[in-house]
Amino acid sequence: MATVGPSATGPIRVLLVDDQTLVRMGFRMVLDAQDGVEVVGEAADGKSGIDMCRSVAPDVVLMDVRMPGIDGIAATALITEECPRSRVIVLTTFDLDEYAFAALRAGASGFLLKDVGPAELLASIRAVAEGDAAISSRIGRRMLDLFSQRLPSGHPEAADDAVAALTPRESEVLSAIAGGLTNTEIAQRMFVSESTVKTHVGRVLMKLGLRDRVHAVIFAYEHGLIGHRRQG
Incomplete structure (x- = not known):
């Protein structure tokens, strides 16, 4: 081990x-x-x-x-x-x-x-x-509730070039992270392995210049990406 x-x-x-x-x-x-x-x-x-x-x-x-x-x-x-x-x-x-x-x-x-x-x-x-x-899924969803009360409704145009550079699958992963899903839950939803999810998460963080998935959640709400998810 x-x-x-x-x-x-x-x-x-x-x-x-x-x-x-x-x-x-x-x-x-x-x-x-x-x-x-x-x-x-x-x-x-x-x-x-x-x-x-x-x-x-x-x-x-x-x-x-x-x-x-x-x-x-x-x-x-x-x-x-x-x-x-x-x-x-x-x-x-x-x-x-x-x-x-x-x-x-x-x-x-x-x-x-x-x-x-x-x-x-x-x-x-x-x-x-x-x-x-x-960050647990329960806390992630609580974050969703709090941010939705404080931030304006989704404005896709607020996202910067880095967001536009995400692939459809990476955008889907970002939305799932923002919804508080764990890697296991994302893997089950996408019918892929957890290692594949980890790879996607790593690429999302790198492209957006984010430290970790907590800050991916914050980024997603601040940029109005929730509720206007790109389709993969």
Whole structure:
């Protein structure tokens, strides 16, 4: 079995940033019990999280949104700018927390509820560490609801040349991502293998200059691509 983590040289290094001691303790207990994952630090606020990220360079940061002082949004923006090696997963109590969506815009690579189960938490950390993103289909569809209330209805002309360069199949994949579908669900819908879906996703991200699938969702709604999907 392949070694889990961003490389074969060691475990995924995780930093916990949350102002609630019990929350940090709970996540640490789960992660300490797992092979291939190491908690390298804890911070009780955004400023401490930023400072620790600079010093320990974690692979993944589990970031609370609502904290005193520098909140999770500002901390995420600074970390993604100053510590590009570190990727952020936003944690929130509410799945329609607008602050969490703002953090995604700031550069976070994932969005999880604090009551997430151990299996989903670990899968999300591993996905983000490997360059993917962590966003469940339920959260993706919640994002759809939120964006549809705030952004104008679809305007295909708002899409730039990069979008026009997508093949019909890549456009279909982008729409599926924006709808919150996982690679497995996309593969089932298109009757192709997951590896083929991963290839399409990678090409979409590259052509659009996007970091991961979370930002593909945001891009799709900001450009009015939902509701005016190209036909493949």
